[in-house]
Amino acid sequence: MPEPLHLAVALDGAGWHPAAWREPDARPADLFTAGYWVDLVREAERGLLDLVTLEDALSLQSDDPWTPDERTDRVRGRLDAVQVAARVAPLTRGIGLVPTAVVTHTEPFHLSKALATLDYVSTGRAGVRVKVSSSAAEYAHFGRREAVAFDRSSYDSPEVQRVVRELFDEAADWVEVVRRLWDSWEDDAEIRDVATGRFVDREKLHYVDFTGPHFSVRGPSITPRPPQGQPIVTALAHATVPYDLVARSADLGFVTPRDAADAAAIVGEIRGLQQQAGRAEETVHVFGDLVVVLDDDPAAAAARLRRLDDVAGSEYSSDARVFTGSAVQLADLLEEWTAAGLTGFRLRPATLPHDLLQVTGRLVPELQRRGLFRTEYEATTLREQLGLPRPANRYATV
Amino acid sequence: MTEKPRKQIHLAAHFPGVNNTTVWSDPAAGSHIEFSSFVHLAQTAERGKFDFFFLAEGLRLREHKGRIHDLDVVGRPDTFTVLAALAAVTDRLGLTGTINSTFNEPYDVARQFATLDHLSAGRAAWNVVTSWDAFTGENFRRGGFLAQDQRYDRARTFLATAQELAASWRGDEIVAxxxxxxxxxxxxxxxFAHSDAHFDISGRFDVPRSPQGRPVVFQAGDSDEGREFAASAADAIFTGHGTKEAGQAFYADVKGRLAKYGRRPEELLVLPAATFVLGDTDAEAAELAHTVRLQQVSGATALQWLEQVWNRDLSAYDPDGPLPDVDPVVGEPSVAKGRASARMYKDPVGTANEWRSLAEAKKLSIRELVVEVTSRQTFVGSAATVAATIDDLVQSDASDGFILVPHITPTGLDPFVDQVVPLLQERGVFRTEYEGTTLRDHLGLAPLPSGAPVGAAR
Structure with a gap:
């Protein structure tokens, strides 16, 4: 039997297509209610998916990722993703919850305890997708540091590449601090020893003493080590610098190949970087990202995308490949890309709930029929679901 | 002559904290970090029709003599995350979180509270606290950047800026x-655009106006500056509680400060923290209260408490023996870090002399002395006695209600809800059903009309 694949869905607003909110089944008026997100994640859980990711940013959405716009015909506004995940957690049981966190403007101390707490409230299903911020508008919301303004046209210049490298180095430091803080309590630090009056054994609480160019953090965390020990760290990566972040710091990278050969090349590059980082023995998942427009009849899917593009006023393009067709055709593609070395996929539904329902109601049964996907949740934590052991604590001496 | 209408009492549940009030050694004491404990306390409070759940916060583990303080409960969750999760398992209960205005940024905090208010359908509240110490700063990007005398200035400005962000959406923008x-x-x-000595920020806030318009604002603190801050900008003041007379004086003082900000007395609620011990009879409760006090003050805890005041190592002394004959070290507290109690005793030598005389007169050991002089339970008695006491304190304007701090996690509130709440309901001074859906509704605060400014006073 072939190796089963892992499947994630990326939730964002009304779906990834800018006209998604105008679809008949869309619920644009509910985007800022808890019920909307609970319904979507429960649907993903019905499909036995490994995890959902929740998009986030510290600024309003914009059609151009580099500069704000003043469009009024698109979904604008969102809720903090870590809290949305926490709000959904007690109402779900098996699915992993992976909110986005912007590292550039946030405190690793705060996010470390927030993600540890997400792990507690979900009893071991927490992860995070780390994201750097490069939009000048976002820097102005905080007013603490100068942004080097750049856009697509200047992206390849040496000056901008230096800045990008710095941002990702800071992200690696941020992840390092968050991980150290998760380990800053040993699992058995709480002793409740009535005889000596001690609640904790302070030999099992550790200062993390990280010092870096952007922050220094003493520790320990105020939150005990979370159920998974280390919640899952993920990152979306499109080039060598972010691939390196995945290889050095993450458990799971999301990548955007155009075809199977591209997928093989990306996986090869990440595996090489992983080896350089001394992590060759560790499991680092690489999931392929795809925007999906799915219908039982492939022609209907193509027609739907054309209709959405007409409504949006422009042809949809994405950093990820846009797949249009039936769930059966998608299953073929996933098999082909799995053979190229990807260990799973993150599907971005073009519209919600339609394309999510296609994933859970059509794609998943098709993959199960092929023996490529689980038929029930067997693991109790997200790490376990991804085949990752509960890691030893880096500070533990025994 | 018309009789003054009886005030309705407001009640809240404080999750047991990381000081020695919380008895972790009791066999009934559960986890302080597992989510099930938070669910139990919140659902118990909601069963009792409480106004809100209250969560404290501290951003660095406390230290004693340069080492992590290990005698009290250590460890707590992230405030926003656990409150958002509690919104899923409660329906009406307000969710109040303590969030620091020093080691955060207004954009992030405004966005978190707007999110919590959306996800709870209008139940979010913010207990604004200030800190300035370099000790806590060691966990954050900016370190100990804030001078002590700047902390209220920063807190005021931080709150005002966060309110501006919340108000940057009127509430009618989304047509969809x-x-x-x-x-x-x-x-x-x-x-939005905001520029002052603390913040220079501009752009567009990304969370649409939340159901309450902004979180309900709490201010904790007893100082003159804290009271003035509360009078100018808070919806409720969270305070300690002494005698009835002290409560009445505090109440009159803070309510009296409101007029100059164009606010009415009912726009700022006075809600002291209170502990309680219930028994079948008053005598049984008193006995039980003493047992609880001994659980709260172990020999080791008593010695450490003394070391905070003496500001020196006293480990050679026997907690069951007499008080130290050496005098306290006067100056900057060096023994205890990360806790407010280290600064409670302004004149340590005077306090030491006072305690020595008390111990001599009553023949008290160190442990017995600490039991005697540190905070005793606020309400001790049968359910009938406690209900009558609470009602009297509220009707005589010593407070508008209480934030109850159980000493056992997570079941410590259960007997209060089972026994005292029905008596308050019988007296007609506490709701039998929630009448509104938002925390503002529960607290009797008028809704902020859509499109109106949400700023400080209102």
């Missing part, structure tokens, strides 16, 4: 009309 394709009515929704 599929037919016309208009999602936003206003292309500039969320636009």
């Amino acid at each position: 009309d599929k037919e016309s394709g208009v999602f936003l009515r206003d292309a500039a929704a969320g636009r």
Whole structure:
């Protein structure tokens, strides 16, 4: 039997297509209610998916990722993703919850305890997708540091590449601090020893003493080590610098190949970087990202995308490949890309709930029929679901 | 002559904290970190029709003599995350979180509270606290950047800035009309610009106006500056509680400060923290209260408490023996870090002399002395006695209600809800059903009309 694949869905607003909110089944008026997100994640859980990711940013959405716009015909506004995940957690049981966190403007101390707490409230299903911020508008919301303004046209210049490298180095430091803080309590630090009056054994609480160019953090965390020990760290990566972040710091990278050969090349590059980082023995998942427009009849899917593009006023393009067709055709593609070395996929539904329902109601049964996907949740934590052991604590001496 | 109408009492549940009030050694004491404990306390409070759940916060583990303080409960969750999760398992209960105005930024905090208010359908509240110490700063990007005398200035400005962000959406911008394709009515929704000594920020806020318009604002603190801050900008003041007379004086003082900000007395609630021990009879409760006090003050805890005041190592002394004959070390507290109690005793030598005389007169050991002089339970008695006491304190304007701090996690509130709440309901001074859906409704605060400014006073 072939190796089963892992499947994630990326939730964002009304779906990834800018006209998604105008679809008949869309619920644009509910985007800022808890019920909307609970319904979507429960649907993903019905499909036995490994995890959902929740998009986030510290600024309003914009059609151009580099500069704000003043469009009024698109979904604008969102809720903090870590809290949305926490709000959904007690109402779900098996699915992993992976909110986005912007590292550039946030405190690793705060996010470390927030993600540890997400792990507690979900009893071991927490992860995070780390994201750097490069939009000048976002820097102005905080007013603490100068942004080097750049856009697509200047992206390849040496000056901008230096800045990008710095941002990702800071992200690696941020992840390092968050991980150290998760380990800053040993699992058995709480002793409740009535005889000596001690609640904790302070030999099992550790200062993390990280010092870096952007922050220094003493520790320990105020939150005990979370159920998974280390919640899952993920990152979306499109080039060598972010691939390196995945290889050095993450458990799971999301990548955007155009075809199977591209997928093989990306996986090869990440595996090489992983080896350089001394992590060759560790499991680092690489999931392929795809925007999906799915219908039982492939022609209907193509027609739907054309209709959405007409409504949006422009042809949809994405950093990820846009797949249009039936769930059966998608299953073929996933098999082909799995053979190229990807260990799973993150599907971005073009519209919600339609394309999510296609994933859970059509794609998943098709993959199960092929023996490529689980038929029930067997693991109790997200790490376990991804085949990752509960890691030893880096500070533990025994 | 018309009789003054009886005030309705407001009640809240404080999750047991990381000081020695919380008895972790009791066999009934459960986890302080597992989510099930938070669910139990919150659902118990909601069963009792409480106004809100209250969560404290501290951003660095406390230290004693340069080492992590290990005698009290250590460890707590992230405030926003656990409150958002509690919103899923409660329906009406307000959710109040303590969030620091020093080691955060207004954009992030405003966005977190707006999110919590959306996800709880209008139940979010913010207990604004200030800190300035370099000790806590060691966990954050900016370190100990703030001078002590700047902390209220920063807190005021931080709160005002966060309110501006919340108000940057009027509430009617989202049309989401599929037919016309208009999602936003206003292309500039969320636009803001703020510049002062602490913050220089501009752009567009990304969370649409939340159900309450902004979180309900709590201010904790007893100082003159804290009271003035509360009078100018808070909806409720969270305070300690002494005698009835002290409560009445505090109540009159803070309510009296409101007029100059154009506010009415009912726009700021006075809600002291209170502990309680219930028994079948008053005598049984008193006995039980003493047992609890001994659980709260172990020999080791008593010695450490003394070391905070003496500001020196006293480990050679026997907690069951007499008080130290050496005098306290006067100056900057060096023994205890990360806790407010280290600064409670302004004149340590005077306090030491006072305690020595008391111990001599009553023949008290160190442990017995600490049991005697540190905070005793606020309400001790049968359910009938406690209900009558609470009602009297509220009707005589010593407070508008209480934030109850159980000493056992997570079941410590259960007997209060089972026994005292029904008596308060019988007296007609506590709700039998929630009348509104938002925390503002529960607290009797008028809704902020859509489109109106949400700023400080109102």
